[in-house]
Amino acid sequence: MKTKQYGLWDSALSAEMLAGQRRLSDVQFAGDGQTLVWLESADGRGVLMVRRDGMAPRMINDRLNVRGGVGYGGGEFQVHGDQVFFAADDGRLYRAALDRGLPEPITPKWGKVASPAVSPDGNWVVYVHHHGGEDRLAVVDTDGELWPTVAAEGADFYMQPSWHPEGNRLVWVRWDHPNMPWNGTFIETATVEMVAGRPVVGEPSVIAGGEDVAFQQPEFSPDGARLAYLSDQSDHWQLYVTDAESDQKPRRLSETSREYGGPAWVQGLRFFGWAADAESLVAKSAKEGFSRLERIDLGGNVEPLETFEEYTSLAQPAISATGQIAAIGSAAHLPPRVISATPERSTPRVEAFSSSERLRQQQLSKTTPVSWPVDDEGPIDTVHGLYYPPTNPNFESSGLPPAIVMIHGGPTSQRVATWEPRNQFFATRGWAVIDVNYRGSTGYGREYMEALFGRWGIVDVEDAVGAARFLVDEGYADEDRLVVMGGSAGGYTVLQSLVRHPGVFRAGVAMYGVSNLFELMRGTHKFEERYGDTLVGSLPEASDAYRERSPLFSADSIEDAVALYHGAKDKVVPPEQTEKIVASLRRRGVPHLHHVYDEEGHGWRRAETITHFHRSVLEFLIEHVVYG
Numbered sequence: 001m002k003t004k005q006y007g008l009w010d011s012a013l014s015a016e017m018l019a020g021q022r023r024l025s026d027v028q029f030a031g032d033g034q035t036l037v038w039l040e041s042a043d044g045r046g047v048l049m050v051r052r053d054g055m056a057p058r059m060i061n062d063r064l065n066v067r068g069g070v071g072y073g074g075g076e077f078q079v080h081g082d083q084v085f086f087a088a089d090d091g092r093l094y095r096a097a098l099d100r101g102l103p104e105p106i107t108p109k110w111g112k113v114a115s116p117a118v119s120p121d122g123n124w125v126v127y128v129h130h131h132g133g134e135d136r137l138a139v140v141d142t143d144g145e146l147w148p149t150v151a152a153e154g155a156d157f158y159m160q161p162s163w164h165p166e167g168n169r170l171v172w173v174r175w176d177h178p179n180m181p182w183n184g185t186f187i188e189t190a191t192v193e194m195v196a197g198r199p200v201v202g203e204p205s206v207i208a209g210g211e212d213v214a215f216q217q218p219e220f221s222p223d224g225a226r227l228a229y230l231s232d233q234s235d236h237w238q239l240y241v242t243d244a245e246s247d248q249k250p251r252r253l254s255e256t257s258r259e260y261g262g263p264a265w266v267q268g269l270r271f272f273g274w275a276a277d278a279e280s281l282v283a284k285s286a287k288e289g290f291s292r293l294e295r296i297d298l299g300g301n302v303e304p305l306e307t308f309e310e311y312t313s314l315a316q317p318a319i320s321a322t323g324q325i326a327a328i329g330s331a332a333h334l335p336p337r338v339i340s341a342t343p344e345r346s347t348p349r350v351e352a353f354s355s356s357e358r359l360r361q362q363q364l365s366k367t368t369p370v371s372w373p374v375d376d377e378g379p380i381d382t383v384h385g386l387y388y389p390p391t392n393p394n395f396e397s398s399g400l401p402p403a404i405v406m407i408h409g410g411p412t413s414q415r416v417a418t419w420e421p422r423n424q425f426f427a428t429r430g431w432a433v434i435d436v437n438y439r440g441s442t443g444y445g446r447e448y449m450e451a452l453f454g455r456w457g458i459v460d461v462e463d464a465v466g467a468a469r470f471l472v473d474e475g476y477a478d479e480d481r482l483v484v485m486g487g488s489a490g491g492y493t494v495l496q497s498l499v500r501h502p503g504v505f506r507a508g509v510a511m512y513g514v515s516n517l518f519e520l521m522r523g524t525h526k527f528e529e530r531y532g533d534t535l536v537g538s539l540p541e542a543s544d545a546y547r548e549r550s551p552l553f554s555a556d557s558i559e560d561a562v563a564l565y566h567g568a569k570d571k572v573v574p575p576e577q578t579e580k581i582v583a584s585l586r587r588r589g590v591p592h593l594h595h596v597y598d599e600e601g602h603g604w605r606r607a608e609t610i611t612h613f614h615r616s617v618l619e620f621l622i623e624h625v626v627y628g
């Protein structure tokens with residue numbers, strides 16, 4: 001073991017390794033209950049993969065980029081029988097056989113599409129369509145011979161359409177501005193009748209919903225007798241089941257403080273699946289950022305599935321007609337994998353790796369849930385996070401390490417015990433890292449999430465500073481070498497922290513961060529254009545709050561070194577938001593770094609960007625924090 005200063009350790013986890021990793025987004029079974037299809041992406045391109053039992057995986061699409069086009073994406077594909085229906089970034093839906101044949105378009109080049117759901121007879125696809133600022137549900141034949149028709153319209157947003165097993169009903173989720181899908185949504189259903197050889201969807205009726213309670217993932221049981229869905233009406237996301245044909249009161253199956261759902265930032269999220277016998281469900285639940293899979297029967301009996309206990313983060317669980325279970329599993333020290341298991345197998349089978357996994361687990365940092373009190377008169381008295389200690393078996397150091405306070409985006413989101421390559425990149429180089437699930441984050445109940453309502457730019461900043469003080473008070477970090485880092489809404493909190501609390505952090509790193517709340521509300525995409533109504537207040541009444549909490553109007557208060565990064569094609573937070581902050585820094589001679597990636601939008605997708613970003617940030621922090 002070598003002795004070297006914290007923050008300067010040599011790490012085997014290079015920036016190139018991070019850039020070479022693939023992103024695993026979803027996994028589903030084909031009709032035989034054995035064949036798996038999953039979506040992976042690298043260097044900004046999405047590829048569908050198929051693995052027949054006993055065969056090696058292979059690509060389905062060579063040319064097309066599989067990517068959902070509504071909002072932030074998601075809901076890219078659905079497998080039906082031996083075919084897959086998917087959304088491409090050209091705005092069309094495609095059909096492809098799993099074994100042979102090129103993908104064929106079934107919708108015209110008109111708008112953007114997501115969340116295809118195939119009818120039980122395989123003849124029709126209902127999907128979410130966005131065009132000209134309007135969202136709707138549309139339906140098209142699976143051969144693509146007919147022009148799509150409207151299935152439902154009139155609401156601002158739609159997601160998660162699903163068919164009844166008999167094909168005579170649809171169910172979906174809808175909501176309207178100014179709500180977000182975690183504020184208030186409605187589950188609607190409608191009959192489907194064949195008229196002149198085409199499906200006609202009747203007038204919808206509401207099954208459940210409200211303006212101040214959220215619902216998601218309505219799904220009929222395989223026998224069509226019941227409907228399951230998720231709701232946060234009991235503070236935490238819980239699983240409910242109701243009779244599909246009557247007005248019977250819904251029954252809550254999950255009776256704990258664990259979270260069985262999460263914020264629908266993208267289309268196509270899946271937290272549970274029905275077993276083939278319609279007598280139980282397999283569901284993901286989480287607590288303090290650590291998740292597990294459970295089997296829950298209709299009596300509410302819960303059985304944790306120990307087969308998957310190695311994985312502390314599980315996403316997109318799928319269950320086949322033969323009882324197999326698949327998911328995307330990971331842990332803080334384990335990059336994502338596509339995994340599957342049968343009832344007879346005691347350990348999951350790895351179907352696909354997202355990285356080379358050349359590093360031993362001892363070389364990586366394991367995360368621990370932490371919390372600290374807040375001095376506030378509100379209903380929340382404790383803030384939560386995940387701590388990553390500096391870890392590298394080849395080095396030791398004296399004193400205390402520098403620390404990075406990581407702020408997630410959203411802001412209605414959560415950092416969980418999954419593979420966070422950026423955290424590992426720094427922790428293996430001798431940095432302490434803490435992911436802050438500040439008040440307003442999800443995963444700790446609705447009351448915790450709502451603690452940010454009307455107070456964005458205040459409590460998130462307080463909790464960022466509180467996390468830094470927690471690290472210092474616990475002896476985890478050097479108080480003179482603290483960094484705050486975040487992207488999007490997290491970048492906003494970074495800038496606000498530097499404005500409101502100069503000197504607490506030696507440096508800040510803001511990626512595609514918000515600096516002007518007025519411009520954000522005026523220039524962002526449809527999905528978030530009324531988000532500020534909840535987080536800050538409605539305009540013009542709340543103009544004073546918007547100005548007070550916009551870092552741009554107090555940019556001259558920033559005196560700590562700051563690195564700012566943005567994508568030139570960002571349509572969520574335009575790059576001008578960063579450029580105006582840079583103008584103040586340059587004029588006053590504040591140490592800073594500004595880099596714009598010409599081919600990126602809101603976030604990094606290209607390998608060369610990911611490589612450059614990590615190298616650049618590390619050099620900046622070594623200069624201004626380790627040596628500063």
